[in-house]
Amino acid sequence: VQLQESGPGLVQSSQTLSLTCTVSGASITTDYYWSWIRQTPGKGLEWVGAIGCVGSVYYNPSLKRRASISRDTSKNQFTLHLTSVTPEDTPVSYCGSASQRPVTTTSSGNWGQGTKGTVSS
Numbered sequence: 001v002q003l004q005e006s007g008p009g010l011v012q013s014s015q016t017l018s019l020t021c022t023v024s025g026a027s028i029t030t031d032y033y034w035s036w037i038r039q040t041p042g043k044g045l046e047w048v049g050a051i052g053c054v055g056s057v058y059y060n061p062s063l064k065r066r067a068s069i070s071r072d073t074s075k076n077q078f079t080l081h082l083t084s085v086t087p088e089d090t091p092v093s094y095c096g097s098a099s100q101r102p103v104t105t106t107s108s109g110n111w112g113q114g115t116k117g118t119v120s121s
Helices: none
Strands: 002-006 010-012 017-024 033-039 045-051 057-059 067-072 077-082 092-098 118-120
Touching (some): 002 092, 017 092, 045 067, 045 077
Parallel strands (some): 010 118
Antiparallel strands (some): 033 045, 033 092, 045 057
């Protein structure tokens, strides 16, 4: 299974940051939690949320008001939308397939290489 994150690279503060994960080698309708985690400098990995094989969504309570995850099964992609971003919302974000939730490690499952967004003030 291979996953590749993509995003706009630069967004304005208070806008919405959308990151897309393109999956190959497996269908996102298979029995995994298709997940997003992020790493902010000086902090550990933080679970953002996940979308299950039937489309159920799960979020970190600390981000639930701002995060949403959607999917496009025809493209085998799932997307994280994070509203009202600030410069603190520009960690490296990783998408992956995990067998459980929440997850705060990339040592199990399959994960992309990560993408870093930049928020301009």
